[in-house]
Amino acid sequence: MCNNYKISKVMIIGAGEAGQMVISEIDKNRKKLKREVAVIIDDDKSLLGKLVCGHEVMGDTSKILELIKKENIDEIIFSIANIKSSKKREILDLCKSSGCYTRTIPSMTEIIDCQVDFKIIREVEIDDLLGRDPIYLDTCKISQQIKGKVIMVTGGGGTIGSELCRQISKYHPKKLIILDNFENNAYAIQQELKMKYQNELDLEVVIATIREEKRLEKVFAKYRPDIVYHAAAHKHVPLMEDNKTEAIKNNVFGTLNLLKVADKFKVQRFVLISSDKAVNPTNMMGATKRAAEMLIQTYNDISKTEYVAVRFGNVLGSSGSVVPLFKNQIAAGGPVTVTHKEIIRYFMTIPEAVSLVMQAGAMADGGEIFVLDMGEPVKIDDLARNIIKLSGFEPDEDIKIEYTGLRPGEKLYEELLMAEEGLKNTEHKKIFIGKPKTFNKEEIFFLLEKLKESAFNEREEEMDPIMRKLVTTYIRPEDVNEKHL
Incomplete structure (x- = not known):
C-alpha cells in the first residue's frame, strides 16, 4: 500500500x-x-x-x-x-x-x-491520540501566587518536581529552591534553568532527604520559603509493596517532617502532590499517599499555614510510566507486557498536570483536596497497541502483547475521589474539590507513633494492620477487582 x-x-x-x-x-x-x-x-x-x-x-x-x-x-x-x-x-x-x-x-x-x-x-505522538483538549489557566492568579515569593519544590529533580520548577520559573519568583535527595536529577534541572534564564532567576539547589527533620529545619531557617510544593515521594506500586517500610518512612514520616517544619517557619502555603491511588487504596503506596492527605487536612486545622493536596492520575512519560517501558520493550523487539486486558488508567501530560497543580494551589484557602479532571480513562491495552503502531509496527504480528496478570496491590480501575468526600466545582472547569474531612487527631497521632516504631525498627509484619486502622479505606485488591471481573 x-x-x-x-x-x-x-x-x-x-x-x-x-x-x-x-x-x-x-x-x-x-x-x-x-x-x-x-x-x-x-x-x-x-x-x-x-x-x-x-x-x-x-x-x-x-x-x-x-x-x-x-x-x-x-x-x-x-x-x-x-x-x-x-x-x-x-x-x-x-x-x-x-x-x-x-x-x-x-x-x-x-x-x-x-x-x-x-x-x-x-x-x-501518543499525546495526540489521547484526545485531550488544551487547558486554559488564570495566569494572573498563578502570578500573584508566585511572583516575588520564595518557592521550594521538594523532589525538584523528579518528573513532576522538575516540571514544577520549569513552570514556576516563568512567573518570576524571588527565589526558587530545588530540594532533592538525588543529586544527578537536581543538577540536571539546575543546569537547564541556568542556561535558559542566565542571571534572571535566583536559584538554589539543596541536597537533602525529607526523612531528616533537623536538616529540614536548617534549610527552612536559611531560606524561609513562602510556598512549598511537595513532590518528593516513592511512587512505584510494586516496588513499594516489596519495600513497605521505605514507603512509610518517606511518604508518611517524610511528609510529616515537612508539615511540622512548614508550620514552625510560618510557610504561607503547602501543596502536596497526591495520587488517585490514594482513593480506596489497595497497596501500601496508595495508603501512604492517603495518610499524607489526612495529615494535610489535620495540620490545616492546627496551623496558620494553608495546607492543601492536589490529586491526579498517571502522567505520560514520567519515570514510572508505562510509556517508556513500552517503548523500551518495542525497541528490544517485544513482547510488550500488559498486566490485564481490561486494566484502565487516567492519563495527563506532565506539563498539563503541573499547570493544573499550580492553578489549584493558587485557588486554595486551606484544607482542600483538589481533584484534577483526568478526562476519559484509557485502556492500557489500547495504549500499548497505539504505541506499537506509532513505532511503525503491527500489534500481535510484528510485536507481541503478553498479559502478565495484576501485580500485588494493583487495581483494574483507579478512582479519583472517595464516595464519602463528594465533589464540588471550582471556578476552573478541570479542577474540583473533595469535601474537607475532619479526623480524630489524638487517634491519628497515636497510630502514627505505633507506625513509626514498627517502620523504623523494620517490623514489617506489624505495619499493614496499623495502616488499615489509620487509613480505614485501605482494602484488599481482590475486594475491588472482583466486582469488575
Missing part, C-alpha cells in the same frame, strides 16, 4: 490556512524535501473538487484509506492546526491504521510568522 519512491507521495489532511502553508512549502522545495503533494483531504464540502494551491481537494476524511490505496500514498501530514482533540484522535487513528508514515504540524499558536518549518512537522 505504501511504497518507497525517491520522491514521496504525500497526502495533506486539511486545506485551510495551515494546510496551505504545508502545501506551499512542499511545492517550493520539492527536490530538497523529496516530497510531492498527491492528495488533499478536507471535510469542508464546499472545497471538494476545488483547487487549493493548484491541487484538487479529492475527498473528505471518509475517503482517506481509499485514496491512500488509489494514489499509492507514502506519507500523511495532518495539517489542521485548530481542531477538537477528539476529532483529531479519530482521524489520526484512521491514518495510523493505514500503515503509512504519519506526521502532524503543531498548533496554530506554535507556528510563528505564518511559516512552516519541516523541522517542526513532527511524528504523531
Whole structure:
C-alpha cells in the first residue's frame, strides 16, 4: 500500500490556512524535501473538487484509506492546526491504521510568522491520540501566587518536581529552591534553568532527604520559603509493596517532617502532590499517599499555614510510566507486557498536570483536596497497541502483547475521589474539590507513633494492620477487582 519512491507521495489532511502553508512549502522545495503533494483531504464540502494551491481537494476524511490505496500514498501530514482533540484522535487513528508514515504540524499558536518549518512537522505522538483538549489557566492568579515569593519544590529533580520548577520559573519568583535527595536529577534541572534564564532567576539547589527533620529545619531557617510544593515521594506500586517500610518512612514520616517544619517557619502555603491511588487504596503506596492527605487536612486545622493536596492520575512519560517501558520493550523487539486486558488508567501530560497543580494551589484557602479532571480513562491495552503502531509496527504480528496478570496491590480501575468526600466545582472547569474531612487527631497521632516504631525498627509484619486502622479505606485488591471481573 505504501511504497518507497525517491520522491514521496504525500497526502495533506486539511486545506485551510495551515494546510496551505504545508502545501506551499512542499511545492517550493520539492527536490530538497523529496516530497510531492498527491492528495488533499478536507471535510469542508464546499472545497471538494476545488483547487487549493493548484491541487484538487479529492475527498473528505471518509475517503482517506481509499485514496491512500488509489494514489499509492507514502506519507500523511495532518495539517489542521485548530481542531477538537477528539476529532483529531479519530482521524489520526484512521491514518495510523493505514500503515503509512504519519506526521502532524503543531498548533496554530506554535507556528510563528505564518511559516512552516519541516523541522517542526513532527511524528504523531501518543499525546495526540489521547484526545485531550488544551487547558486554559488564570495566569494572573498563578502570578500573584508566585511572583516575588520564595518557592521550594521538594523532589525538584523528579518528573513532576522538575516540571514544577520549569513552570514556576516563568512567573518570576524571588527565589526558587530545588530540594532533592538525588543529586544527578537536581543538577540536571539546575543546569537547564541556568542556561535558559542566565542571571534572571535566583536559584538554589539543596541536597537533602525529607526523612531528616533537623536538616529540614536548617534549610527552612536559611531560606524561609513562602510556598512549598511537595513532590518528593516513592511512587512505584510494586516496588513499594516489596519495600513497605521505605514507603512509610518517606511518604508518611517524610511528609510529616515537612508539615511540622512548614508550620514552625510560618510557610504561607503547602501543596502536596497526591495520587488517585490514594482513593480506596489497595497497596501500601496508595495508603501512604492517603495518610499524607489526612495529615494535610489535620495540620490545616492546627496551623496558620494553608495546607492543601492536589490529586491526579498517571502522567505520560514520567519515570514510572508505562510509556517508556513500552517503548523500551518495542525497541528490544517485544513482547510488550500488559498486566490485564481490561486494566484502565487516567492519563495527563506532565506539563498539563503541573499547570493544573499550580492553578489549584493558587485557588486554595486551606484544607482542600483538589481533584484534577483526568478526562476519559484509557485502556492500557489500547495504549500499548497505539504505541506499537506509532513505532511503525503491527500489534500481535510484528510485536507481541503478553498479559502478565495484576501485580500485588494493583487495581483494574483507579478512582479519583472517595464516595464519602463528594465533589464540588471550582471556578476552573478541570479542577474540583473533595469535601474537607475532619479526623480524630489524638487517634491519628497515636497510630502514627505505633507506625513509626514498627517502620523504623523494620517490623514489617506489624505495619499493614496499623495502616488499615489509620487509613480505614485501605482494602484488599481482590475486594475491588472482583466486582469488575
